[in-house]
Amino acid sequence: MDKQELGAFLRSRRERLRPQDVGLPSGPRRRTPGLRREEVAVLAHISTEYYVRLEQGRAPRPSGEVLAGIGGALRLTDAESDHLHVLAGTAPSRTGLHRRDVRPSILTLLERLPQTAAFVTSAAFEVLAWNNLAAALMQDFAALAPRDRNLARRAFLGSADETLYGVSDAAEFRHHVVMRLRATLARYPTDPAVTGLVDDLRDASPEFARLWQRHDVQAAPMLTKTFRHPAVGEITVDCDSLTLADRDQHLVLYSAPPGSRDAEALAFLSALGAGCRSL
Template sequence: MATAEFGRAVRRWRDRVRPEAAGLPAGGGHRRAAGLRREELALLAGVSADYVTRLEQGRASHPSVQVVEALARALRLSRTERTHLFQLAGQAPPGPETVPAYITPSLQRMLDRMTGTPVAVYDASWTLLVANPPYAALMGDPSGRRGNERNAVWRNLVGPGTRVRHTPESRRAFEAALVGDLRTAAARYPADRRLRRLVAELRVHGDRFRELWDSGAVGRQEAARKTVDHPEAGAVTLDCDVLTVAGSDLRVMVYTAEPGTEDAERLALITVLGTQTLTG
């Protein structure tokens, strides 16, 4: 059970994170402190501002492992601080048998510097951990997604899909690669209960997933050239690279355009449009 000290720790760490360091605009009215507002922490962690308030005031108990992990990530905690936050929440920190979700400060600094490039970080099960503003502008703001909605396998085989354009052939290959990647993760982390639950729910709700899973489909996500249908800027064709972080099994998805092309101009426009939407 979370203690009052859990709320005090969240508040203390929230006060030390400058909004611009978290990819948020520094302006937006008078600030009583240099740190994050509760609403900003809620946005970064993917929870409600009311829930952050109740946690800080000691009126909410039993935050889930996923919520504690998201708060630790949004607060940019060190590994030691993250462990302490889990202990204050009455939770055991995820061990080596679970899918890693910890974004190191050095990886976070790298993401902070990619202010004009769409970047998202996924775990080994293809659950979205963090997406920067250009990525949200390009692919749609993911901050309101909860649970399975944040998982790329679920969104593409059960949910509404994404803005990426596919031919029937490319879609079949893409789906097989997603399922193959998930199979690899399930074999690597057999004790991860959240991952086992995801696979079970995909089997129940996704006919295409069940077909691929039962057929033993294998594959993996690789670099590709993708066309994204943006609702305001139209189609933009970009290079999509998937980088694996050694030692953590995280996947960093990066979208870029060749300089001087129409696609580069369109991507720049999308980034500006998205920034206006997010800060307006």
């Protein structure tokens, strides 16, 4: 149970709610944002003292029933509720290292998708494997050191010349990175690769540090993305991300409707690919 993270998460969610969001009268002007602690306690059917101690990181582990009541009081989404249980220690967490080995069947699948840019990322945004078209559309990951294949590092710590491949939704992607990394850290609290990455980003990127303080854990799906490629100009692709649950990895797919100009641009880039490789 991470008491400090649990308290910070509860506080961030409470401060975002308005009385009218939970069916309470707004009343006189408030000096602090969000609901009062006693209001959350009443809605969750627990004592105010216990809820205050939870936010302060001083309470013993709450039961599943208490967490359900708090989740309902704070109007948590399913993803936020799952994250709350992980922080409270009432959901299974992975205390080892996140996996970087990609299943052979997934590597074979990458090779069978010549018209789709496909790659696999770890729970910490490391690009683990990719196909020809992903290399041509984004970059030749084989030419990079493993540490430099991390999309989170590139998003927040890349130089001005190392933009996120000219994508149209760079700001949204950075927010998505922060949300996923927070959930990853909760699952792998002792993995030095995960904790070191988060520490590096918090220390070196004010934007990451600001977004990290929001305690968001659920990202809106990115359905399309536009790349500005030096060889073919703008390419708009459909985005699909499939969870590989057994290894806590993601298979990311970028494709375009058959016969479209974007599909033709991808077909041209496919001839420039660098081959499918894995760490």
